[in-house]
Amino acid sequence: QQQVKQSPQSLIVQKGGISIINCAYENTAFDYFPWYQQFPGKGPALLIAIRPDVSEKKEGRFTISFNKSAKQFSLHIMDSQPGDSATYFCAASGGNTPLVFGKGTRLSVIA
């Protein structure tokens, strides 16, 4: 079964807008929730990560919001730029489970 469910599959946002990508998980043993960014032809690279002891983490234009009771977390990209166009993956790990990934969201930021 899919351990991390990600939506939407694709997203088009205008330059300067807010991009929001959501993920939901089932395994309550997960204790690490990263977001990875992947450009064409490259491997996934860590963008930002959160642990369940906080509800929000912000790094520059990127924010993770975490809702432990709902078992959901989301990535917000503020002031989205064309250079942010990429595929974004949420992931989770914890207990004895290594990183499991969502299916990805293809983000296109248009001018």
Next chain:
Amino acid sequence: GAGVSQSPRYKVTKRGQDVALRCDPISGHVSLYWYRQALGQGPEFLTYFNYEAQQDKSGLPNDRFSAERPEGSISTLTIQRTEQRDSAMYRCASSSLVVGSTEAFFGQGTRLTVV
């Protein structure tokens, strides 16, 4: 090296042949992971090692797939009697802590095409 290195970058093989994919993790990284990524999909877990010990191989699709990391550094993923459905990008990642809750660094991957 500075990052996770995988070789070869591209591999075309005939159906029925065996292939070996190599991963050289970041120096000193304890954990090493193998993933398979289909086009337009997220990485799918195959197996992982802490040091030389294979901790979890539940993601290996069948017994044609195997992996080893004999000295706790370089790892090899071997696919025997390849089939067309094995065609995919195979990615290796490594991380610095034994427990999985830390950043995993990915290599560029090996694009395997079985013809």
